[in-house]
Amino acid sequence: MKCFKCAKGKMVPAITGMTATVRREQIPVRAEAMLCNRCGFQVMTDAQSDAYTIASADAYRTKHGLLTTKELKQIRQRLGMSFRTFARHLKVSEASPKRWEAGLVQDRAMDQLIRLKSDLAIARENVTYLEAHLGAPPPHHALR
Numbered sequence: 135m136k137c138f139k140c141a142k143g144k145m146v147p148a149i150t151g152m153t154a155t156v157r158r159e160q161i162p163v164r165a166e167a168m169l170c171n172r173c174g175f176q177v178m179t180d181a182q183s184d185a186y187t188i189a190s191a192d193a194y195r196t197k198h199g200l201l202t203t204k205e206l207k208q209i210r211q212r213l214g215m216s217f218r219t220f221a222r223h224l225k226v227s228e229a230s231p232k233r234w235e236a237g238l239v240q241d242r243a244m245d246q247l248i249r250l251k252s253d254l255a256i257a258r259e260n261v262t263y264l265e266a267h268l269g270a271p272p273p274h275h276a277l278r
């Protein structure tokens with residue numbers, strides 16, 4: 135691929151440092167782009183652009199203690215759920231889990247809900263917390 139800008143150099147893949155803006159925050163990201171070996175002009179292929187979106191989101195998520203794309207995918211796959219089933223499990227639209235895995239940053243409340251509804255240790259911790267504040271629930275038969 136020839137450079138669009140100088141028309142003399144050749145575009146080659148290279149890992150470059152960039153600054154992404156995620157939720158109005160400037161985040162340094164290293165991602166692959168096509169770089170002109172002569173004038174330094176940079177462009178991204180569609181695949182590089184998709185990877186950059188995820189890398190930017192993950193840099194932000196890591197900084198703020200949120201689940202990353204890889205972790206979100208692992209959680210869903212460990213539960214053996216499709217996007218649709220996982221969305222129903224969380225009572226969100228089917229598009230949401232797809233968007234999160236593609237690099238749309240989930241908000242903190244949703245991040246907590248995902249953990250609560252997919253991680254046994256966190257779910258148990260929540261039950262223990264509630265029992266300590268509300269008292270243990272009555273035996274099941276007493277509810278009938």
Ligand SMILES: [Zn+2]
Binds near residue numbers: 139
């Ligand atoms: Zn060039």
